[in-house]
Amino acid sequence: xxxxxxxxxxxxxxxxxxxxxxxxxxxxxxxxxxxxxxxxxxxxxxxxxxxxxxxxxxxxxxxxxxxxxxxxxxxxxxxxxxxxxxxxxxxxxxxxxxxxxxxxxxxxxxxxxxxxxxxxxxxxxxxxxxxxxxxxxxxxxxxxxxxxxxxxxxxxxxxxxxxxxxxxxxxxxxxxxxxxxxxxxxxxxxxxxxxxxxxxxxxxxxxxxxxxxxxxxxxxxxxxxxxxxxxxxxxxxxxxxxxxxxxxxxxxxxxxxxxxxxxxxxxxxxxxxxxxxxxxxxxxxxxxxxxxxxxxxxxxxxxxxxxxxxxxxxxxxxxxxxxxxxxxxxxxxxxxxxxxxxxxxxxxxxxxxxxxxxxxxxxxxxxxxxxxxxxxxxxxxxxxxxxxxxxxxxxxxxxxxxxxxxxxxxxxxxxxxxxxxxxxxxxxxxxxxxxxxxxxxxxxxxxxxxxxxxxxxxxxxxxxxxxxxxxxxxxxxxxxxxxxxxxxxxxxxxxxxxxxxxxxxxxxxxxxxxxxxxxxxxxxxxxxxxxxxxxxxxxxxxxx
Amino acid sequence: xxxxxxxxxxxxxxxxxxxxxxxxxxxxxxxxxxxxxxxxxxxxxxxxxxxxxxxxxxxxxxxxxxxxxxxxxxxxxxxxxxxxxxxxxxxxxxxxxxxxxxxxx
Ligand SMILES: Cc1cc2nc3c(=O)[nH]c(=O)nc-3n(C[C@H](O)[C@H](O)[C@H](O)COP(=O)(O)OP(=O)(O)OC[C@H]3O[C@@H](n4cnc5c(N)ncnc54)[C@H](O)[C@@H]3O)c2cc1C
Numbered sequence: 001x002x003x004x005x006x007x008x009x010x011x012x013x014x015x016x017x018x019x020x021x022x023x024x025x026x027x028x029x030x031x032x033x034x035x036x037x038x039x040x041x042x043x044x045x046x047x048x049x050x051x052x053x054x055x056x057x058x059x060x061x062x063x064x065x066x067x068x069x070x071x072x073x074x075x076x077x078x079x080x081x082x083x084x085x086x087x088x089x090x091x092x093x094x095x096x097x098x099x100x101x102x103x104x105x106x107x108x109x110x111x112x113x114x115x116x117x118x119x120x121x122x123x124x125x126x127x128x129x130x131x132x133x134x135x136x137x138x139x140x141x142x143x144x145x146x147x148x149x150x151x152x153x154x155x156x157x158x159x160x161x162x163x164x165x166x167x168x169x170x171x172x173x174x175x176x177x178x179x180x181x182x183x184x185x186x187x188x189x190x191x192x193x194x195x196x197x198x199x200x201x202x203x204x205x206x207x208x209x210x211x212x213x214x215x216x217x218x219x220x221x222x223x224x225x226x227x228x229x230x231x232x233x234x235x236x237x238x239x240x241x242x243x244x245x246x247x248x249x250x251x252x253x254x255x256x257x258x259x260x261x262x263x264x265x266x267x268x269x270x271x272x273x274x275x276x277x278x279x280x281x282x283x284x285x286x287x288x289x290x291x292x293x294x295x296x297x298x299x300x301x302x303x304x305x306x307x308x309x310x311x312x313x314x315x316x317x318x319x320x321x322x323x324x325x326x327x328x329x330x331x332x333x334x335x336x337x338x339x340x341x342x343x344x345x346x347x348x349x350x351x352x353x354x355x356x357x358x359x360x361x362x363x364x365x366x367x368x369x370x371x372x373x374x375x376x377x378x379x380x381x382x383x384x385x386x387x388x389x390x391x392x393x394x395x396x397x398x399x400x401x402x403x404x405x406x407x408x409x410x411x412x413x414x415x416x417x418x419x420x421x422x423x424x425x426x427x428x429x430x431x432x433x434x435x436x437x438x439x440x441x442x443x444x445x446x447x448x449x450x451x452x453x454x455x456x457x458x459x460x461x462x463x464x465x466x467x468x469x470x471x472x473x474x475x476x477x478x479x480x481x482x483x484x485x486x487x488x489x490x491x492x493x494x495x496x497x498x499x500x501x502x503x504x505x506x507x508x509x510x511x512x513x514x515x516x517x518x519x520x521x522x523x524x525x526x527x528x529x530x531x532x533x534x535x536x537x538x539x540x541x542x543x544x
Numbered sequence: 545x546x547x548x549x550x551x552x553x554x555x556x557x558x559x560x561x562x563x564x565x566x567x568x569x570x571x572x573x574x575x576x577x578x579x580x581x582x583x584x585x586x587x588x589x590x591x592x593x594x595x596x597x598x599x600x601x602x603x604x605x606x607x608x609x610x611x612x613x614x615x616x617x618x619x620x621x622x623x624x625x626x627x628x629x630x631x632x633x634x635x636x637x638x639x640x641x642x643x644x645x646x647x648x649x
Binding site for chain 2: 139473
């Protein structure tokens with residue numbers, strides 16, 4: 001595929017041509033101010049913010065805000081477009097910005113590195129917000145090689161942290177979400193994201209925060225507020241109510257520093273893939289995997305990748321399917337076979353000494369031999385781009401291979417694609433849960449003409465169903481269909497008690513509804529108490 | 545097993561193209577090569593996005609693409625790739641020669 005890089009169409013003709021080259025509808029939508037905020041308030045806030053961070057780090061006219069408007073998520077009605085961006089370099093500047101936001105009632109939406117791709121990037125749940133872009137705050141404050149901990153500012157990417165560790169010969173690993181190079185430990189952890197080493201559950205290995213509150217005060221959690229905060233990154237719980245959780249997937253504060261634990265590099269690392277041939281095998285895989293995960297014989301967050309998801313990473317849809325409607329299981333199976341993939345490809349790794357790994361490997365092999373799983377090592381798989389990708393991830397390596405997903409659909413001469421919304425319902429890790437979920441997902445996706453491109457992940461006792469809703473964002477009708485489809489997924493799964501662990505800005509209120517009125521009212525009370533002017537990220541997780 | 549350890553080591557080495565920062569300091573301005581290795585090069589040339597080196601792409605097109613993100617490409621904000629870094633990067637991409645090791649689609 002070639003990309004249309006015709007300069008005239010890009011630089012000359014404005015909105016119409018921008019749509020034609022696939023910048024999406026929201027990229028041209030007119031941003032509206034937040035309710036109750038007048039033009040003069042917005043102008044006042046912008047002028048005051050310029051005094052704090054300098055003219056060049058406040059962005060308020062539509063063209064200048066363009067980089068913050070880009071998102072993979074559907075926004076057919078232009079409801080999620082930010083009105084501006086402000087980019088501080090210190091916590092003191094953040095405090096000053098919060099005061100200005102209160103004064104002018106101008107809401108601000110914090111992001112760390114803003115690469116929440118498939119969840120909204122730097123767009124917002126409710127309209128009229130300025131993005132509080134913390135990427136410039138990218139100091140690695142400390143790394144303790146003995147305790148294996150780090151303290152970071154929000155703008156530090158996984159790549160920056162990895163470079164630091166490598167260059168200083170520190171034998172510590174990082175754990176990355178699939179898009180590590182451009183994303184951040186702080187942003188990912190605050191949205192309760194995951195990776196694929198034994199430290200894959202990121203909030204579990206977070207330790208201590210510094211938070212700018214809506215009144216401009218600075219709060220330190222855990223041991224950070226004591227006279228000797230040397231245990232800040234060593235002990236998570238501090239004293240009294242545990243506060244850190246309040247600042248994840250929420251809008252109760254702006255995190256300006258975060259502590260985290262790092263895994264010591266193991267002497268030996270050995271990745272495996274386990275292949276199964278049939279769609280329905282996933283139930284047996286979950287049953288076999290659960291005890292291994294709970295007993296920590298398999299120590300990492302496990303991905304069971306469906307063949308269609310794997311194909312979508314490196315293939316364009318037209319290469320494997322040209323029929324009407326969603327791709328069939330038969331077509332997926334045929335393409336999987338041709339590419340040395342199973343219908344399910346389960347990636348695990350073992351970490352430790354040769355002896356430890358040999359013992360665990362015996363147990364793993366026996367468990368999967370019993371359910372007709374083909375257990376393969378690097379040597380046995382040979383040169384396989386999918387194995388290479390997952391073997392990289394399971395050791396905290398960096399790549400962006402999976403961005404190819406956003407080109408599965410709609411790839412054509414001159415562009416297309418660029419639509420991706422993650423739907424991620426949670427269930428207990430029981431095989432019996434998978435059948436109903438797969439059927440329901442296929443039914444709803446199919447109704448709207450979309451493919452079932454999905455994976456399952458087991459953290460410990462829970463099963464995440466990770467469904468990539470892939471669509472062509474350069475086609476406004478398809479963007480609208482994707483939005484409708486996503487809503488039906490949330491409510492359809494919600495009726496069966498399967499609610500999401502996380503969602504994009506386009507569906508935050510709807511997902512909050514699945515968790516019930518009492519929980520919503522509780523969050524609303526906290527919000528009123530902590531942020532009475534509702535200036536921090538209104539709409540995040542359905543909390544206004 | 546040795547091969548696996550070697551693989552891990554070579555992955556680690558591959559990421560040193562960017563000079564690491566000092567503790568407590570923000571990232572200093574990076575060269576075009578460093579930005580390309582730390583951001584663009586993960587997709588362009590690795591079968592995720594199209595090859596962009598050695599095509600004489602006009603610098604202003606490159607700048608526009610980076611800030612807006614076309615189709616599946618994310619947009620990169622001035623906080624991620626600074627205005628000075630982008631200017632140098634775009635000029636570098638325009639005059640770059642093709643790298644035969646890169647593959648695009
Ligand atoms: C192909 C692909 C694969 C992906 N794979 C994974 C994966 O394996 N695991 C995974 O978890 N995600 C995955 N993602 C989703 C997403 O890209 C990552 O989670 C990414 O790490 C989030 O972006 P970020 O780190 O830049 O966080 P940000 O975008 O900076 O932050 C995310 C959100 O957290 C809140 N927040 C951020 N910083 C602050 C702060 N300082 N104070 C208060 N609130 C804040 C805001 O609501 C913000 O919108 C994937 C995306 C794609 C496209």
